[in-house]
Amino acid sequence: xxxxxxxxxxxxxTNAELQGADARLTEKETIESEADSxxxxxxxxxxxxxxxxxxxxxxxxVFGNYSDADRKKFEDMYTDTxxxxxxxxxxSGIVVSINNKDVVLNVGFKSDGLVxxxxxxxxxDLKIG
Numbered sequence: 001x002x003x004x005x006x007x008x009x010x011x012x013x014t015n016a017e018l019q020g021a022d023a024r025l026t027e028k029e030t031i032e033s034e035a036d037s038x039x040x041x042x043x044x045x046x047x048x049x050x051x052x053x054x055x056x057x058x059x060x061x062v063f064g065n066y067s068d069a070d071r072k073k074f075e076d077m078y079t080d081t082x083x084x085x086x087x088x089x090x091x092s093g094i095v096v097s098i099n100n101k102d103v104v105l106n107v108g109f110k111s112d113g114l115v116x117x118x119x120x121x122x123x124x125d126l127k128i129g
Contacts, residue, residue, distance in 0.1 A: 083109060095128050 066074070085091065093105035093113055103120060105113040120126050 085109070095126065098126065098128060 091107050091113070093107035096104040096106050096112060098104075098117070101117060103115050103117055103126070105115060107113045
């Protein structure tokens with residue numbers, strides 16, 4: 001009889017634990033669903049409505065239209081920023097990389113310079129930097 005009573009008490013304890021777990025699970029589900037509904041409401045309230053007074057044609061009317069004189073002035077300013085290289089001119093640069101065939105030089109222009117390593121045979125201590 002003692003074994004039966006112990007088994008019944010263990011069964012009751014297990015049932016109590018399961019009921020407690022069910023209660024916690026139900027509570028967790030309720031909390032999650034409340035959080036979901038709050039976040040959806042927050043999202044809906046934070047949606048921006050487009051401004052009805054916005055002028056989609058303002059770009060064509062106000063911005064980007066330059067007079068011929070202004071356009072010429074800006075064009076001259078832009079072309080003055082270019083450096084011209086003439087053939088045969090010696091230009092100093094910084095060595096960016098060295099491989100078996102070529103040396104890449106930063107010569108201060110948009111593109112890097114590529115020079116054959118044979119051009120540097122008189123410079124055995126050539127290094128990056």
